[in-house]
Amino acid sequence: MKTLKILILPGDHVGPEIMAEALKVLDVVEASRPDIKFQRDTDTVGGCSIDKHGKPITEAVLEKAVASDAVLFGSIGGPEWAGADPTPESGLLQLRHRLDAFANLRPCEILIPSLVDASPIKPELVAGTKFIVVRENCGGAYFGEKHEETDKGSDLWIYERREVDRLARVSAAVARILHASAPKGEVGSKPVVWSADKANVLASGRLWRRATTDIFEREIPDVELRHQLADSMAMLMVKEPKRFNHSAVHTDNTFGDVLSDISGGIIGTLGLLPSASLAGVPGEGSCKGIYEPVHGSAPDISGKGLANPVAEILSLAMMLRYSFTLEKEAAAVEQAVVKVLDTKENGGLEIRTGDLGGKAKCSEVGDAVCEVLRGLLKA
Numbered sequence: 001m002k003t004l005k006i007l008i009l010p011g012d013h014v015g016p017e018i019m020a021e022a023l024k025v026l027d028v029v030e031a032s033r034p035d036i037k038f039q040r041d042t043d044t045v046g047g048c049s050i051d052k053h054g055k056p057i058t059e060a061v062l063e064k065a066v067a068s069d070a071v072l073f074g075s076i077g078g079p080e081w082a083g084a085d086p087t088p089e090s091g092l093l094q095l096r097h098r099l100d101a102f103a104n105l106r107p108c109e110i111l112i113p114s115l116v117d118a119s120p121i122k123p124e125l126v127a128g129t130k131f132i133v134v135r136e137n138c139g140g141a142y143f144g145e146k147h148e149e150t151d152k153g154s155d156l157w158i159y160e161r162r163e164v165d166r167l168a169r170v171s172a173a174v175a176r177i178l179h180a181s182a183p184k185g186e187v188g189s190k191p192v193v194w195s196a197d198k199a200n201v202l203a204s205g206r207l208w209r210r211a212t213t214d215i216f217e218r219e220i221p222d223v224e225l226r227h228q229l230a231d232s233m234a235m236l237m238v239k240e241p242k243r244f245n246h247s248a249v250h251t252d253n254t255f256g257d258v259l260s261d262i263s264g265g266i267i268g269t270l271g272l273l274p275s276a277s278l279a280g281v282p283g284e285g286s287c288k289g290i291y292e293p294v295h296g297s298a299p300d301i302s303g304k305g306l307a308n309p310v311a312e313i314l315s316l317a318m319m320l321r322y323s324f325t326l327e328k329e330a331a332a333v334e335q336a337v338v339k340v341l342d343t344k345e346n347g348g349l350e351i352r353t354g355d356l357g358g359k360a361k362c363s364e365v366g367d368a369v370c371e372v373l374r375g376l377l378k379a
């Protein structure tokens with residue numbers, strides 16, 4: 001029997017609601033694999049940890065995270081902790097830093113043709129969109145030295161070459177995976193990485209561009225590198241999302257935060273977007289990671305069963321894939337989600353939450369995914 005240790009951190013507001021659904025899905029996976037035990041430990045982070053312990057994450061939780069094979073995370077924050085010092089959000093940043101989970105993979109994908117209706121972009125422009133933002137997760141303005149006074153605030157936006165280098169290896173690996181699975185007619189002969197920076201303004205941006213260019217020349221000749229300024233990248237993503245299809249968007253912490261929420265805008269909801277924050281290179285064996293939706297704690301809809309659990313469930317699938325190398329199970333979870341969301345005329349169940357124009361409750365989506373998944377894993 002193989003035991004895999006998972007630290008479960010549901011967090012605040014919709015965090016516990018969507019986590020409950022993901023854990024049902026985990027139960028189904030476990031029931032299908034008598035040789036595997038998911039050993040779960042649940043704890044607090046964010047606002048609920050401030051309430052309980054006076055800080056957004058305790059040393060004990062950080063140590064548990066280090067001792068786990070993976071962390072499944074919900075979302076944190078909310079208006080009741082406005083002005084808290086430290087903030088609930090800083091608990092998540094400490095966690096990313098402690099695990100050195102430097103590579104944040106945030107896929108942007110129209111999962112099925114019938115979901116183009118959720119996007120505000122014209123169907124012919126958005127149908128078939130698929131790229132992955134690879135966001136640097138442990139450096140930049142988020143972690144540089146801070147100064148805060150009543151009338152002044154500063155964040156040191158600093159990168160070192162080694163931080164850009166290690167992310168570039170991940171971006172290249174992601175680009176190779178996307179290229180290999182893309183329809184032949186939709187890609188050129190080489191995988192593509194788009195690097196987004198502000199080399200025209202920021203010294204850290206010029207370092208980013210130099211380091212990225214150098215390591216691709218030196219180590220990654222099989223992948224094509226394209227540079228784009230981050231502001232125009234944001235515009236192009238909305239205007240012409242498929243320009244980036246089947247490629248990895250290699251970018252820094254702050255730009256990656258914004259570009260991945262733009263991904264939510266392209267799709268039409270944040271409720272579908274998962275993420276993996278990895279401490280290693282995907283495809284090179286299992287690595288530790290933090291798995292969480294791109295979205296936040298959605299206080300505007302919490303407590304009503306309205307949240308879409310799909311982003312959390314797809315984050316769980318990423319955990320199965322990258323931390324546990326359970327590719328078959330990961331793919332089955334994704335397939336079950338597609339079946340639940342898809343229209344009846346396409347053979348789906350069309351069970352969707354309000355953000356996708358449906359009427360289903362959070363738990364109804366979770367239950368439906370479990371039911372379909374049971375069938376898929378039995379087959």
Ligand code: NAD
Pocket residue numbers: 014018074075076077078079089092269270271292293294295296297298299300301306307308309311355
């Ligand atoms: P948000 O991502 O929580 O919500 C933005 C919008 O998307 C809201 O209208 C919300 O209702 C909707 N939405 C989000 N998740 C959804 C889901 N699963 N289903 C349906 N609709 C969904 O962003 P915000 O409102 O700017 O931030 C709220 C709090 O969350 C803040 O405290 C912020 O700091 C925090 N936050 C936390 C994380 C995290 O835990 N990783 C990420 C982003 C924001």
Ligand code: IPM
Pocket residue numbers: 077089090092093257294296
């Ligand atoms: C995200 C969030 C976090 C970030 C916050 C809550 C610290 O917005 O995961 O995208 O800025 O990274």
Ligand code: K
Pocket residue numbers: 073074075076292293294295296
């Ligand atoms: K989250």
Ligand code: MN
Pocket residue numbers: 257258261294
């Ligand atoms: Mn964000």
